[in-house]
Amino acid sequence: MILKDQLVSKVYDNIVKSEEDSRQYRGLELSNGMKVLLISDPSTDKSAAALDVQIGFMSEPREFPGLAHFCEHMLFLGTEKYPSENDYNKFLHAHGGSSNAYTAEGNTCYYFDVSPNFLKDALDRFAQFFICPLFTEKATEREVNAVDSEHEKNLQIDSWRLLQLEKATCNPEHDYSKFGTGNLETLSIQPKAKGINIRDELLKFHKQFYSANVMALSVFGKESLEELMDMVVPLFSKVANKNVEIPEWKEHPFDSKYLKLEGYVVPVKDIRTLNVSFPIPDLRHEYHCNPGSYLGHLIGHEGPGSLLSELKSLGWVNSLAAGVKPGCKGFAFFIVDLILTEEGLEHTDDIVTLLFQYLTMLREVGPQEWIFQECKKLSEMTFHFKDREKSQVYVCSIASRIFFYPMEELLAGPYLLCEYKPDLLSELLGMLTPDRIRIAKVGKEFGSICHETEKWYGTKYRLDPIKEETLECWRTAKLHPNLKLPLPNDLIPSSFDLVPLDPDNPKFPALIRNTKLCRLWFKQDDQFGLPKASLNFEIESPMAYVDPLHYNMTHLTVQLVKDALNEYAYAAELAGLSYVLGNTKLGIFLSIKGYSSKQHILLQKIMDKLTTIQICKKRFDILKEGLRKCLSNFRAEQPHRHAFYYTSMLLSERIWTNDELLNCLDGTSLLCF
DSSP: OGGGOOOOOOOOOOOOTTTOOOOOEEEEEEESSEEEEEEOTOOOOOOOEEEEEEGGGGSTTTTSSSSSHHHHHHSSSSSSSOOOOTTTHHHHHHOOEEEEEEEOOSSSEEEEEEEEGGHHHHHHHHTTTTTOOOOOOOHHHHHHHHHHHHHHHHHOOOHHHHHHHHHHHHOOSSSSSSSSSSOOOOIIIIHHHHHHHHHHHHHHHHHOOOGGEEEEEEEEEOHHHHHHHHHHHHHHHHOOOOOOOOOOOSOSSSSSGSEEEEEOOOOOOOOOEEEEEEEEEEGGGGTOOEEEEHHHHHHOOSSSHHHHHHHHHHTTTTEEEEEEEEEEEEEEEEEEEEEEEEEHHTTHHHHHHHHHHHHHHHHHHHHOOOHHHHHHHHHHHHHHHHOOOHHHHHHHHHTTTGGGGGGHHHHHGGOOOOOOHHHHHHHHHHOSSSOOOOEEEGGGGGGOOOOOOTTTOOOEEEEEOOOHHHHHHTTOOOOTTTTTOOOTTSOOOOOOOOOOOTTEEEEESSSEESSSEEEEEEEOOSSSSSSSSEEEEEEEOOTTSSSSHHHHHHHHHHHHHHHHHHHHHHHHHHHEEEEEEEOOOOOOEEEEESSSHHHHHHHHHHHHHHHHHOOOHHHHHHHHHHHHHHHHHHHSOOOOHHHHHHHHHOOOOOOOOOHHHHHHHHOGGGGGG
């Protein structure tokens, strides 16, 4: 292939893709260092592009919190070629498109989608962000208010508050401790008080860090690869290469001084959680083994013998998730997040003891190759029969990971478990010790003991060293008889064969059974060609929504069935089978999706449980309390959620309000069933 005007230094046409993927791919490295992936799909109804800059708020000057985020906002507001502030978004909206961006710790990602015929003009406008932005004084003054509004919107969201509290309680000298969102105070009031023009700082930041060699671009269009190349190369080759080095933080924000700590946090909503965290190195380069995924699979398992199964049987925990949380290039976290019951909040130390007993068991049995091979098989299966993502989502995910995989493995990389490294698995497990732990206990019950206030969100908290006797108890945690490795997953599909397509296959679903009890429609897939099926059932009852009491009863019935099915359904989910069970105004809705090979087994299990469930009073009380919290917590939701809620009420012929459901919840008891 002739390199176009010497603007392309490398071309990759050997990108590994799924056998079922009909799209065409080509990787490029431009002469300015920018990495590019082109995706050709003639059938797409939306074209899209995303550009990821490997610079985030951890690289901004400490004196101007939120500058990287502010820069992200400002790039939308005019360039030398298209100076009108609203030109970019106006063009996209006029042609069925949309755009957005986000700023994270170590990267900033910009993306858009548009009707396929207008990709070239959209790309021209998009490229100017990184070539010649204006950062006008007028727009700068106004847009700082938009950043401030975004921060104000997040003030009452517990996830944002907890994340910033984590940063506020790490090493204050580490860049992870920065306040990444920014607000009016940090981006306008304070700079003006010091005689600093924030526009000058924006220009400096963009000039210093926005370099082609730390940028990755993904473009998705209906055009051929050659046509996409003709669009992209001349435009994005104009982005200057300033030879910026991608930042790396080899020191962890949680060094020894900031470990063996327990925090108590007062949330906005009535929630009770326990968050356990361990500092670990950045292991993304070990994706062929993915030790974090292996340990997360075991610690976060929900089947018989799992940590969650034992904690639920004690009535302390409702859910558990475990795995690696990326930090930035150079460091990461291994986390275990638990949603607690009221009783569980009183047993947080006992819960952590059980966690360390589970880790003791894992050390005793050592790494298990059969478990790794099972995970490998599931990953291969997921990649091979992957559903198509929407174009905008797809380009974002690709652009954000181009720097972490070789170009040839860019698509397959997250699914390539091909190197079993027991020493690496043991090494990571060895990092999960009591001497490397941080704990956050979250609940309104801690209001009376939390007297410290986080600066940016106003979160009330308290941070204490963990008592030595508690740490010693965890260090000497013994084996627990109920904690075991998961069993082999017998719901992994045994066949991926497709049923031959009926030549008379109707265009629309056909009614194949019509009785007094049941109406059944069937449609054979003639579009996707995957060994998957979708089953949907509406089980109707005139009593399901007749009054608030019966709504609560139907809701709790569904939750009890899902709770009782959890251990079995978790294995199904791992094997690519998922189900949704919910209550509606008509009754109960059930949907099962995934590989068709063993779908009937899951369906039978669900129907058996739905018709024969034995209600456990302890679980009933816990789930009833969960419904109470869900209804009462709605008051703390964001205004737009309230707007949707009240609009729904106004447009519904019959609807029970949250207050009506709450008022009759006390009268909803086991005697009602």
